[in-house]
Amino acid sequence: MNRRQAVGLLLGTTAAAAITAPSAAVAAEDPAKYPSQPIRVIVPFAPGGASDFAMRLLQPAMSQALGQQIVIENRAGAAGNVGMDVAARGAPDGYTVFFGNVGTVSINPTLYPDMTVKPDKAFVAVSVASETPSVYIANPKFPPNTVKELIDYAKARPGKVNFASPGSGSVDRLEMELFRKAAGLDMNHVPYKGGAGPAVADILGGHVELMSVTLPSAMPHIKSGRVKVMAITSRERNPSLADVPTVVELGYPDIVATSWQGFLVPAGTPRPIVDKLFQAIVKATADPKVKERMLEGGVTAVASDSPEQFKTFIDKETARWAVVIKESGAVAD
């Protein structure tokens, strides 16, 4: 009874929450009955992007595990901050779920210090859902063929080697900055915008020498031989790129990095509900069909060990990228 009153009060005082989840009170009655109505998952990017792709593959399996419809709501804008803001204002009843990613949850807080939502305070972590490694690709005409050759080549030409990225604060750029620092290189960053496409186009055209980019964006060009691959940022080799060494093998275990997506719920969501969602994510990410479809796109479906582990992971990621962002000058202090 107490909990119901508390949640009711919270709802009453938060007009936005009441509007966005009109029947939240039903759920507040008994978390054991959750979910008794469709759940909306907010994807902070447009359909067709990496986040949307992963969520749509997870949707049927999660629906089945929860025994409820899952409704995907794409709220794009301002590097994902628009969608994150909408989700943070949802009622903490388990019917508003945020499908965040490394950019929104772990990079934006440092990159945009003025943003209104602080993800570490506004959300409770549930579980990671997918991880995508990046590859270091280069134009075939670029002389170095391996990471070792690249290091020698760049050391001999400080500040002269250009690397592209899909944006100043993109995870792709920060991954290259990690490598640059680990190898002690001075390279020149060239930011693009509008997704990975334009940057990859300039690699193909030979206008920029190399870049770190998520595997799905690079795959067609690797297959067609228009780019060469020097390394992959995952811990283990990728089955579809069996001859590409990992950064661990190359002696840089600290620069292992993935672009990840994961589920978060508004702060204050009852623990039993978080657990139910967590179980559903574990089931969905283990579904062979989901795993296979994701792998075709270069993405690995994976769940956290526990909500706490996801929380620790996020905190680590946020701290790690904050250092890289500040050191690389991706944002002015």
Place this chain on the structure above:
Amino acid sequence: MDVLSNLGLGFAVALDPLNLLYGFLGVLLGTAIGVLPGLGPVATISILLPVTFTLQPQSAIIMLAGIYYGAAYGGSTTAILVNLPGESSSVVTTLDGYQMARQGKAGLALATAALSSFMAGTIATFIIAFAAPTVAEFALDFGPADYCSLMVFGLVAAVILAHGSVIKAIGMILTGILLGTMGIDVNSSLPRFTFGVPQFGDGIDFAVIAMGIFGIGETITNLARGAEAREYVKNYRGLWPSPHDLKAIVRPALRGTGLGAALGILPGGGPVLASFSAYALEKKIAAEPDRFGRGAIEGVAAPEAANNAASQTAFIPLLTLGLPASPVMALMIGALMMHGLYAGPQLIAQKPELFWGLVASMWIGNLMLVVLNLPLVGMWAKLLTVPYRLLYPSILLICCIGVYSIRNDALDVIVASVFGLVGYVMTRLQCEPAPLLLGFILGPLIEENLRRALLISHGSPSVFFTRPISLTFLILTAIVVAILVLPVIRSGRARVFAEETN
């Protein structure tokens, strides 16, 4: 022979009743959203994308493509009828199309737009079928320096668009560029001219400015006129172009198609740049450039052909290389991904029925557009006889709904209203809006590519002169500047646009 048998396969796919239906649905929807200002192809395709996940991949792509070129086409209808460009690529169509409508030739203008678009669509389809891979290689050769010079050329050519004062046109272009700099800076992630408003982080949407200046501004301007001047189209003359008109359309449409097809394969403002440059070209080579801006039929035919050709050749880098030339094309990649397909050179070999089905459906779609729209021309033209007190409040309402629908934000409606006032003041001062909008679109692209080119060259500006493509555009720019400036020097008067072209 190979291409022919492939095209045969394509038509077999595209003529499948189900695919025909989806293609038809696509162009119908596209035309509708093109006519409704605000809701553009990107938003519509985003909304409908999830629906297509349950379809066959080729049906999905055929439908989405139909929306895309249907919108490019439908946008010109409102541009001609009520001076309201539905899409950025139909801004130029307002210049002469609307003037034709005011002279009672709305039907002729609409038919011209439909026929030139169809002609361009047919030719562009053949270009895709026969030359896609070759053409795509050419697009890869364009580096940041080359884009920058191309855009500079486009901006300078924009001065030709104006039929009034050159100084005012330059002022408008610069204002447009300034407006285009709003938002988070790509290189530094710092906000510029956002006034602390988070919604300005992505800048102002093109449709917000266009609808404010054109739609709302035009309504205010009309209100300021006398009642008799407002209801201008009491009777309209024949809808179907006379043989004489047809003759006047063909050459400009062909030139527009050529320009459009070439510019469409380049990322960034392809169709927009294409329509602007096609118009500028026609005006430059016309015997009486004075007719432009006063209802010249070439001023409708050329840009309409150009934007349609460009929106189709924009598929080439996507289908042959897996590289999106525009946000719509990026959505197409996403759509393919959901079907487990990856756009790129392998796609044509792996799924020939998809590639050739799409190519064939483009031509069928263009045919459908003509069949769909020509009978409607009479109805559209009659719309102009609706009394002012009914027509213009409806336009205002549609503008507001359109602007709001872009991202469900009331702020955009307020911003559009402010631009409505700006548009009215501009009309009173005889400043033309088209150069402003071109500056708004090209300005940010110039900046982005200029900074990128200089980053890549490590600060050396020589890159603009040593790259052959870039140098070519800079020389062309110099020639255009010379054409614009010489008569002024020669005559000592500001009658720049009265000059003859040999």
